[in-house]
């Protein structure tokens with residue numbers, strides 16, 4: 001089709017394919033700019049055959065944000081909402097944000113920044129550090145990277161947005177948005193500009209970061225800031241060193257140390273995570289000892305892993321060429337589906353320790369399609385093997401996704417991306433030689449928190465050195481380490497107790513509990529969650545201790561402080577070491593005390609196997625009752641769909657393209673078109689083909705985006721963002737008979753529903 005004809009058909013938005021190609025190649029991220037776009041940018045060369053219509057525009061590709069779903073409903077990669085309207089689709093659009101609060105008078109020390117994991121929700125606050133003065137070069141790179149490093153352990157290259165919203169006491173309304181993506185891109189040598197406060201004349205001491213520097217140069221801005229004051233810096237030249245007295249660096253936000261502590265505690269997401277083995281500090285006595293647990297113990301039952309389903313393979317454009325077959329027609333095959341990510345219960349595993357070593361699980365990408373209508377091969381699936389009793393949560397938003405209990409259970413967690421269609425699929429009556437093919441759909445990705453709760457029927461609890469491991473060793477075949485010092489047991493031990501042919505129970509021996517365990521003393525507290533799944537607790541008391549009753553009460557209290565459901569569990573009390581004279585002497589007092597409370601304790605000598613069998617029978621009797629009770633309630637809710645996460649992803653994938661929302665950000669004149677269907681369309685569009693632009697245009701028209709924008713009052717030069725595409729709006733130069741448009745619409749918009 002001649003360019004002029006295309007222009008006539010789609011007079012509204014005029015894109016430059018040239019510019020598009022340029023910018024997509026560069027892959028430069030560009031987000032709502034620091035300053036409103038004041039004039040439409042340079043028109044591209046109209047001579048290019050690919051230019052659709054007249055007028056001009058730039059066409060930039062935005063990198064996609066990392067998927068970090070806040071809910072099981074939304075797991076696809078997506079772009080964040082309009083910066084000015086963070087709350088709108090917050091649940092669907094996970095992101096971090098830092099927002100400057102209103103500045104209180106001139107007191108810069110009091111400035112605060114809210115730092116949240118989604119939208120405007122504050123999770124913790126960092127105080128704003130006054131910006132250093134007198135430097136022409138500046139970078140905000142450190143700012144966000146630092147926050148990110150803190151909160152994400154620097155691992156997830158996820159996208160956080162730093163918002164610098166309007167000041168209450170400034171007349172000028174300004175808004176600055178800095179995405180971490182910009183910063184990361186900056187890290188690859190991109191030029192960026194930061195404007196020191198004295199250049200802007202603002203009193204708030206914040207350095208203004210201009211992510212668009214060098215993208216669209218704007219003369220007005222130069223004047224406003226004064227050219228001298230504007231320095232540029234290569235990001236890779238700058239390194240964060242934690243000090244702000246380094247002249248080469250300008251740190252914009254710099255939380256001071258006290259608040260850092262606070263912030264860590266409040267966020268608290270990373271406690272119990274792996275890594276940072278060497279980072280633990282020795283803590284003084286009397287202090288709260290939150291993380292004084294060796295890494296190996298933390299990894300026993302918690303892990304954080306990254307999973308990504310494979311991207312679909314791209315479809316290709318090909319035409320059949322064969323002797324004696326003139327006009328062979330399009331024959332580009334579809335890309336293959338990306339691999340799936342499964343989670344499977346492996347009965348042989350009993351801890352999450354293997355995840356210390358491997359934490360990235362990526363399914364294979366689908367192969368690209370080929371000529372002769374050959375579809376690409378499917379990507380390879382990956383299976384994440386977990387022990388029975390594993391809870392799977394999405395790290396973002398702490399949403400419970402799965403609870404995997406039985407060996408052999410398998411859940412499809414992330415379905416691979418669909419393969420892009422080849423040009424053979426685009427053949428229509430009016431377009432017999434389609435030069436268009438889709439890219440493969442991106443596979444969803446996620447950080448997952450795994451937590452293991454042992455699936456034991458009985459939990460043995462008690463103070464250190466009480467003889468818990470000894471008891472387990474005599475009633476089961478387990479061989480736990482036994483020694484005469486506290487904290488012999490560092491990780492829970494499991495044993496199977498069989499009373500009879502089919503009467504068995506799994507017993508867990510847990511690390512000892514100290515008074516103050518809930519405040520972090522000792523180790524036992526780390527593992528108490530494992531007893532949450534137990535039906536019965538066996539509380540072992542060391543009869544040879546100084547005050548067995550006191551020890552008993554203290555442990556009960558710790559259980560209660562950990563979780564009220566623990567103390568409500570049925571339990572039996574076992575008084576141990578009766579072979580020792582000091583124990584047998586105190587037995588009567590102990591027994592009377594407990595009887596007064598309505599509990600009948602057992603006395604044993606674990607080492608001599610005296611009385612242990614009675615304990616086993618007593619426990620089994622209670623367990624049977626509990627099992628019966630659980631069975632009755634389970635019958636009611638036994639239909640658990642293990643694939644619900646994948647289902648939600650698939651549902652979202654099939655969302656209609658005309659189901660979108662438009663969010664207007666007045667300060668930057670940006671219109672964000674948000675909708676899973678349309679964003680997915682943009683992601684799958686292969687901009688290498690010129691026909692893709694046309695199709696994109698047609699889709700915008702057909703699904704009503706253009707119409708809605710016009711209705712909402714979009715103006716010449718405004719920015720329109722759809723998924724990873726950013727465009728400038730150009731008014732139509734000349735309206736063309738709508739007949740032509742309609743006749744083309746139904747031809748071009750062939751967007752089938754995927755299930």
Ligand SMILES: Nc1nc2c(ncn2[C@@H]2O[C@H](COP(=O)(O)OP(=O)(O)OP(=O)(O)O)[C@@H](O)[C@H]2O)c(=O)[nH]1
Pocket residue numbers: 462463464465466467468469470471481482483484485486487488489490510511512513576577578579580604605606607608
């Ligand atoms: N005399 C006597 N000693 C016992 C008895 N039961 C256990 N012990 C001893 O008590 C010490 C501690 O036993 P463990 O079974 O390791 O105690 P634990 O409760 O598992 O201790 P932690 O794992 O450190 O919490 C060992 O030296 C055992 O030999 C008993 O019935 N009589």
Ligand SMILES: [Mg+2]
Pocket residue numbers: 468469470480481482488489509
């Ligand atoms: Mg032990």
